[in-house]
Every structure is written in structure tokens, then in C-alpha cells.
Amino acid sequence: MLKKAIAVVTSGGDSPGMNAAARAVVRTAIYEGVDVYGIHNGYSGMVHDDIEKLTTRSVSDLIQRGGTFLGTARSKSFMTPEGRKTAFENLRKRGIEGLVIIGGDGSLTGGSLLSKETGMPIVGLPGTIDNDVWGMDYTIGCDTACNTIVDAINKLRDTASAHRRIILVEVMGRHSGWLAMMSGIAGGAEYILVPEVAYDLEEISCELKEMYEAGKRYSIIVVAEGAGSAVEIGKIIREKTEIDTRVSVLGHIQRGGSPTVEDRIKASMLGEKAALAIISGVSDVVYSFNEGQVVGVNLFEAVNNTKTLDPELVRLSRVLA
Numbered sequence: 001m002l003k004k005a006i007a008v009v010t011s012g013g014d015s016p017g018m019n020a021a022a023r024a025v026v027r028t029a030i031y032e033g034v035d036v037y038g039i040h041n042g043y044s045g046m047v048h049d050d051i052e053k054l055t056t057r058s059v060s061d062l063i064q065r066g067g068t069f070l071g072t073a074r075s076k077s078f079m080t081p082e083g084r085k086t087a088f089e090n091l092r093k094r095g096i097e098g099l100v101i102i103g104g105d106g107s108l109t110g111g112s113l114l115s116k117e118t119g120m121p122i123v124g125l126p127g128t129i130d131n132d133v134w135g136m137d138y139t140i141g142c143d144t145a146c147n148t149i150v151d152a153i154n155k156l157r158d159t160a161s162a163h164r165r166i167i168l169v170e171v172m173g174r175h176s177g178w179l180a181m182m183s184g185i186a187g188g189a190e191y192i193l194v195p196e197v198a199y200d201l202e203e204i205s206c207e208l209k210e211m212y213e214a215g216k217r218y219s220i221i222v223v224a225e226g227a228g229s230a231v232e233i234g235k236i237i238r239e240k241t242e243i244d245t246r247v248s249v250l251g252h253i254q255r256g257g258s259p260t261v262e263d264r265i266k267a268s269m270l271g272e273k274a275a276l277a278i279i280s281g282v283s284d285v286v287y288s289f290n291e292g293q294v295v296g297v298n299l300f301e302a303v304n305n306t307k308t309l310d311p312e313l314v315r316l317s318r319v320l321a
């Protein structure tokens, strides 16, 4: 039976394109004659009853904006069964019969617990710049974040070359090297250090010294935050090579900004897919793209498996360095 009311929530770290996805969920639901509620500030708003009925106008002037108009948070109370029960009751008292969650690995894990404990139907969309959700090669926001990083690398290369420096660029990715690997390859980095692959600073320093002695003017080293502190790694490389070395930590600038066309279109397509699915009774599925096709991945499989870094990309990064 078709649902009469659904809700949408954005959770965890924001990512550019979350707005486009939420907008598509809202407009699709309204187009289908279904009531749609927005939950403010992630799971925290679900627990604290910060829930609002949305109209098509609630989501105007949004597709081009980074961040999330709904707000997001990492909620401690939702991590407890009691918190999730309260959240469920707040949805149920409004007649909400299905929930679209837009968020990363941790947020989808929270959604899987809510589904298991309360039976609330859940459809997920992967909203994270980290591109680390199992079963898919696309997450909403990664393309925009990669473009932000590549833009920074282009600028850093100019000044590195002018001064014959080594520049380390620290990017996000606490547990995953996807963002570093993709942006490092696209930015032509000499080295890409990721949490998944061991590296040897002695060896890297020797190679850098040889390259500079042979006339090289600059080197860019992309460091995923999970691979170690770029500041500390930079100190070691400077000591070992005696080459002028600088470090740029890009930080949260990577999470903001207007989404790319790819993120806007894919997020819109996935938002429509998620809304239609939840309205028609689908549950426990995460929708995304894999190899260019829309895929539906079982929610529990998505959160219980770890996406590994593509060894082909690791190999390519070495060949092209």
C-alpha cells in the first residue's frame, strides 16, 4: 500500500549535493500526493521532535547550495535504543510511515538500527565526501570535494614551482583514502598517502632528493588525514631532504561549496528514486550509482561491509607519479 507521509533527514558530516537530494525527495513526494516532513539537525531533531512539514517552496533556491538546509548533527542520544525509540514515536505521532536518510556510513548504521528495532521503513542515500560506502562507486558530494581539492592543488603547484618547494596537502578521510586518491590522481600529485597503504618516509625522501638534484622544481604530496598528520610528515621530509617544504591543511573547506553538475544531477536522480521507493513500500535499501547505473544495495550489507580502496587507482597513482 502506498504511504501517505514520509520524512527526510540529513545526518553526519554535510556534503555538497545533500540539498539537491533532499529537494528531489520533497518535490517527488509532493508530486505523488504524499505529505513530506523535514527533520532538522539530523537524528538529534528526530529525538527532540524538531520536525516540520515541508512544501515545494521549502526547497526552492537550494539546488546550487552546499551544506544542508535541514541542518545536520552527530547525535549521542540517537546512539541509544531509548533515543531511537523516542525518535520513532516522534515520527509515528505525525503519521510518518517511511524515512529517507541522506548521510554517510555512520548515519546509515544509525538508520539500520532504527529499522531493526522499530520496523520504521528506511531508504538511504550516501551523502558523504569520503566515497566510502560499500557496494557503490558514487557518494553525494565526493565529486565537488575532489574539485575543491584539485583547485587547491593547482594553486599550490604554482607557488611550489616558483620556490622549488615540496608542498604537502592534507585532505579529509579519517578512515578512507578514496578522496585523497581520486583528487591526488586528478591533481597530478607525486605521492598520495592513504590510511590503507603503508608508506616509507625514508624512501620517499631519498626519491625526492634525487628528483630535485635532477632539476625537479616542485612536488605535491597529498596526505589523507587518516594516513597521519601532514604537518608532522612535512617536518620529517624537510629534515631528511633538506628541501624547503610547506604544508597546507585544507580542512572543512572541502565540505562546502556549490555542488558540481555531476553531484546535482546524480543527487536529484537518487532523491527521486528514494522517494518513489519509500512511498511504494521498499525498505532497507541504499540507492546510489555503480559503474554508471543506479543500484539498490541492502542497507545492512552496506553498513556491515567495508569498502576497500581500488588497487587499480593505487597502481595508477604510482605509474603516473
Ligand code: F6P
Pocket (backbone or CB within 6 Å): 012, 013, 014, 104, 128, 129, 130, 172, 173, 174, 175, 225
Ligand atoms: O564527512 C566525513 C568527514 O569528512 C571525514 O573525512 C572527516 O574526518 C570528518 O568528516 C570530520 O568531520 P567533523 O569535523 O564534522 O567531525
